[in-house]
Amino acid sequence: MRAHTTIATALTLALIVGAASARAQAERKCPDGGPAYFGVCPNDKPAANQLQRQLEQLANFPKDVPPKQVASQLEVILRATTGRQLYDIVSPYDKSSLQSVPDIGVELFEYRKAYYAYRQQQLEFQDRQLSRIGAIATQHVPDAWKVYLNYIFLRQFGRDPESIKKAGEVFAFGFSWSEAEPMFQTLSKEPDTAASFVRLVNEHTRLDAMAEKLLQRYR
Amino acid sequence: MDDAAQLAVSSLLTGPGVTLFASTGDWRLDSAFGVLLADLSARFMVRPGFSFYDDGPAKNAKALTVSAFPGTRGTVLFGTKLLRWALAADVHGDLFALCVCAHEFAHIVQNNTPFRRRLQQGQQTKRPLELHADFLAGYFFGSRGASYTPAHLIALGKAWQAIGDTNFTHPEHHGTPSERLGAIETGFRIAQDRPEFDVLEMCEIGARYLKV
Numbered sequence: 001m002r003a004h005t006t007i008a009t010a011l012t013l014a015l016i017v018g019a020a021s022a023r024a025q026a027e028r029k030c031p032d033g034g035p036a037y038f039g040v041c042p043n044d045k046p047a048a049n050q051l052q053r054q055l056e057q058l059a060n061f062p063k064d065v066p067p068k069q070v071a072s073q074l075e076v077i078l079r080a081t082t083g084r085q086l087y088d089i090v091s092p093y094d095k096s097s098l099q100s101v102p103d104i105g106v107e108l109f110e111y112r113k114a115y116y117a118y119r120q121q122q123l124e125f126q127d128r129q130l131s132r133i134g135a136i137a138t139q140h141v142p143d144a145w146k147v148y149l150n151y152i153f154l155r156q157f158g159r160d161p162e163s164i165k166k167a168g169e170v171f172a173f174g175f176s177w178s179e180a181e182p183m184f185q186t187l188s189k190e191p192d193t194a195a196s197f198v199r200l201v202n203e204h205t206r207l208d209a210m211a212e213k214l215l216q217r218y219r
Numbered sequence: 220m221d222d223a224a225q226l227a228v229s230s231l232l233t234g235p236g237v238t239l240f241a242s243t244g245d246w247r248l249d250s251a252f253g254v255l256l257a258d259l260s261a262r263f264m265v266r267p268g269f270s271f272y273d274d275g276p277a278k279n280a281k282a283l284t285v286s287a288f289p290g291t292r293g294t295v296l297f298g299t300k301l302l303r304w305a306l307a308a309d310v311h312g313d314l315f316a317l318c319v320c321a322h323e324f325a326h327i328v329q330n331n332t333p334f335r336r337r338l339q340q341g342q343q344t345k346r347p348l349e350l351h352a353d354f355l356a357g358y359f360f361g362s363r364g365a366s367y368t369p370a371h372l373i374a375l376g377k378a379w380q381a382i383g384d385t386n387f388t389h390p391e392h393h394g395t396p397s398e399r400l401g402a403i404e405t406g407f408r409i410a411q412d413r414p415e416f417d418v419l420e421m422c423e424i425g426a427r428y429l430k431v
Binding site: 013014016017019020021023024025027028035036037038039040042 | 400405424
């Protein structure tokens with residue numbers, strides 16, 4: 001019994017020492033190649049440090065960093081959320097803070113600009129679509145128009161009306177199933193809807209891949 | 220300063236010319252040292268005598284096995300030149316002085332326990348003994364419950380690194396700059412991650428860290 005306790009204690013101590021040594025060792029080098037002291041780099045910029053911690057968090061624990069709910073409806077429907085989560089992180093930072101992140105600073109700033117432009121296009125597209133829906137819909141309830149738009153997006157992705165209905169993904173006061181499908185048929189024939197939809201989905205895919213690549217640095 | 224103490228300490232230092240001082244000459248500094256010494260005694264579970272001394276041209280601090288003051292065990296001496304230099308060298312030099320003090324108290328702990336022998340056994344230099352004391356100084360620094368700014372940590376790290384040496388074969392070799400920084404950082408980390416450990420447990424962890 002005593003031998004077991006001794007072995008367990010020795011193992012625990014070895015683990016503690018190993019972990020602390022490894023951590024101290026890992027923290028000794030700064031990204032600029034200079035020495036760190038107690039894990040602090042003399043040339044660090046606080047904003048860049050905080051940003052790097054957030055990027056590490058997103059790279060390794062993405063579910064702990066849920067996307068903010070201020071995106072366009074199409075962004076919310078799209079399942080790949082890394083690009084959106086990365087934009088949530090980088091958007092509060094200015095150009096110099098972003099560019100001071102080692103290795104990927106310039107690309108991070110480019111990413112911020114690209115995603116900003118993408119989101120603006122999304123929101124403009126959404127506004128145009130909602131205006132069109134408003135003109136066609138019999139009910140003048142803006143909340144219902146958003147649900148029609150959701151339905152249209154899901155149909156654009158190839159979902160059939162029955163599966164959407166079954167999944168209960170679209171429902172709101174003022175929404176009518178009998179009106180939804182004809183609305184989709186009308187709008188999907190309009191050049192702006194189809195072309196913009198494809199372009200925006202492609203841009204989303206491109207930005208998501210770009211975000212994944214940037215986060216690789218922290219995995 | 221007591222004559223007997225003077226004599227006892229002098230015999231262990233450079234000779235009868237050693238001068239001890241009860242005060243730094245600055246009451247605020249004396250007061251800060253008083254708080255620090257009480258904290259060190261409690262955390263390290265030792266009760267050495269303490270005095271400032273004239274460290275001559277060599278800036279230094281020492282831990283002696285001799286008990287120069289009644290009711291104490293061992294003696295820590297802090298050089299007045301070392302103290303003045305530390306406070307003048309950097310705006311956060313007080314933390315360096317604090318850790319030097321902790322390092323010397325760590326030697327008292329080693330002296331009062333089997334760790335001194337263990338750390339010296341089969342060694343050609345003082346390196347393990349000194350790095351172990353650095354590790355315990357890091358433990359003290361990290362367990363005080365104080366919060367440090369990046370500037371504090373950088374200043375202490377740089378100062379601690381600077382006292383390393385590369386006289387690898389000299390009996391007085393204390394460890395390279397990197398080893399000294401590594402030892403104090405590791406003690407600090409463990410103290411912060413595992414605050415439940417007392418000084419004796421940290422002595423054991425420190426010895427294992429040094430693979431002794």
